[in-house]
Amino acid sequence: MADSTATPVHGPELLHHFSTAQQQRDAASLGMWLFLGTEIMFFGGMFLAYLIYRLLYFNEFAAGSRSLDIWLGTINTIVLICSSLTVALGVRAAQMGKRKLLVILLLLTLIFGLAFLGIKGVEWYAKYKEHHIPGMSFDAGDLIRDYPQIHIDPAHEQIYFSLYFAMTGLHALHMIIGVGMFTYLLYHSMKGRYGPEYYTPIEMGGLYWHFVDVVWIYLFPLLYLIDRKPLG
Amino acid sequence: MSEHVLSSKMYYGIWIALMILTVVTARVAFIDLGPFNTVVALVIATGKALLVVLFFMHVKYASEKLVKMVIVASIFWLLLLLLLSLADYGTRYARHG
Numbered sequence: 001m002a003d004s005t006a007t008p009v010h011g012p013e014l015l016h017h018f019s020t021a022q023q024q025r026d027a028a029s030l031g032m033w034l035f036l037g038t039e040i041m042f043f044g045g046m047f048l049a050y051l052i053y054r055l056l057y058f059n060e061f062a063a064g065s066r067s068l069d070i071w072l073g074t075i076n077t078i079v080l081i082c083s084s085l086t087v088a089l090g091v092r093a094a095q096m097g098k099r100k101l102l103v104i105l106l107l108l109t110l111i112f113g114l115a116f117l118g119i120k121g122v123e124w125y126a127k128y129k130e131h132h133i134p135g136m137s138f139d140a141g142d143l144i145r146d147y148p149q150i151h152i153d154p155a156h157e158q159i160y161f162s163l164y165f166a167m168t169g170l171h172a173l174h175m176i177i178g179v180g181m182f183t184y185l186l187y188h189s190m191k192g193r194y195g196p197e198y199y200t201p202i203e204m205g206g207l208y209w210h211f212v213d214v215v216w217i218y219l220f221p222l223l224y225l226i227d228r229k230p231l232g
Numbered sequence: 233m234s235e236h237v238l239s240s241k242m243y244y245g246i247w248i249a250l251m252i253l254t255v256v257t258a259r260v261a262f263i264d265l266g267p268f269n270t271v272v273a274l275v276i277a278t279g280k281a282l283l284v285v286l287f288f289m290h291v292k293y294a295s296e297k298l299v300k301m302v303i304v305a306s307i308f309w310l311l312l313l314l315l316l317s318l319a320d321y322g323t324r325y326a327r328h329g
Contacts, residue, residue: 026296033299037306044310051314052321074258078251085247088288095237210289217280220254221273225261229269 013198025200032204036211043215046170050163050222057156062227063143064160067132069123073224076119077216083112084213087206094199099192102202106186109209113179120172124165133165134158149231164223171219174212181205238293246287253280 018024054061090105131139140157185205188194194202257276265272286292291303 029295030298030302033302037302037309040306040310041313044313048313048317051318055318055321056325070258070261074254077254081247081250081254084250084284084288085243088243088246089240092237092240092243207289210284214281214284217284218277221257221261221277225257225269225273227269228261229264230262 013200021197025203028200028204029207032207036207039211043170046163046167047218047222050167053156053159053163054226057153057159058227059150060152060156061160063140063147063150063152064132064157064164065224065226066147066228067130067143068164068224069126070224070228072119072123073220076116077220079112079116079119080213080216083109083116084210086112087209091199091203091206094189094194094202095196097196099189099195102194103186103189106182106189110179110182110186113175113182117172117175117179120168120175124168127161127165132161134162147231167219167223171212171215174215178205178209178212181208238287238290242287246283250280250283 014021014024018027086105086108090102090109093099093101093105127133130142131137138154138158138161140152140154143157144152144154182205185194185202188201253276257273260272260276261269263269285303291300
């Protein structure tokens with residue numbers, strides 16, 4: 001740029017309170033990470049509640065964990081990891097200006113996200129049929145019958161399932177918000193809004209999506225894999 | 233704009249590692265390791281989380297020191313919450329059989 005005193009040439013996406021596009025990007029990135037910091041605190045409280053009750057009522061947590069479908073849980077973990085890959089490749093496609101590829105990858109991400117929610121729904125429905133949803137119709141009789149080796153208190157069993165539904169429910173809520181966000185990103189990608197000079201929304205949406213993936217990476221072993229080894 | 237773009241090969245590599253670790257953690261859960269089942273599950277989960285954060289979220293390559301400080305501070309806060317609370321609850325009651 002020869003004439004440095006003239007108004008800098010930039011796209012319409014640079015807001016007037018930022019000097020450069022790089023500064024705007026850095027601000028967005030810092031803000032997003034601060035938000036994710038508050039999300040860590042948000043989920044952190046739940047993880048703490050889980051850890052304390054698991055320490056107190058290990059038998060009930062083990063029995064409840066065994067009643068979850070480990071196959072669906074593993075498949076859902078794989079689905080989320082695949083969606084994280086398509087998001088990471090999507091950010092890369094935007095950086096390189098491959099707009100068509102970006103649209104395809106965002107579409108794939110949405111499909112993976114919806115598949116995750118669908119599988120989660122199937123699991124929740126199974127729990128509904130087994131009367132494992134905490135409340136008036138809760139019944140731990142099947143678990144007491146299945147695991148006579150360990151003492152199971154139905155009231156404590158309800159705590160496991162309360163935490164199961166609260167934690168997977170909060171996670172699923174984040175997934176639903178993520179699906180909404182990526183629908184927005186997909187719409188604007190199809191209009192060719194993002195390219196090498198401006199892809200901040202894709203990058204920030206990606207950070208959110210990966211974060212939700214990381215939360216699931218911990219939820220999967222903590223809820224599904226507590227005590228799968230043969231009972232002695 | 234000098235954002236450097238990472239190779240797609242690296243992303244596929246991380247993806248394969250995450251898939252393998254997922255299958256490993258699901259299989260290992262069925263082997264009796266005594267109290268180490270939980271330790272192994274959490275170590276694998278942390279390994280997976282690190283792969284996602286460092287590579288997919290670009291923390292290793294393209295982030296400012298300020299962003300790194302926010303991340304470290306957040307994790308430090310989480311550890312304070314978990315470890316100090318468990319130090320209390322873990323020693324408050326007699327062990328349940």
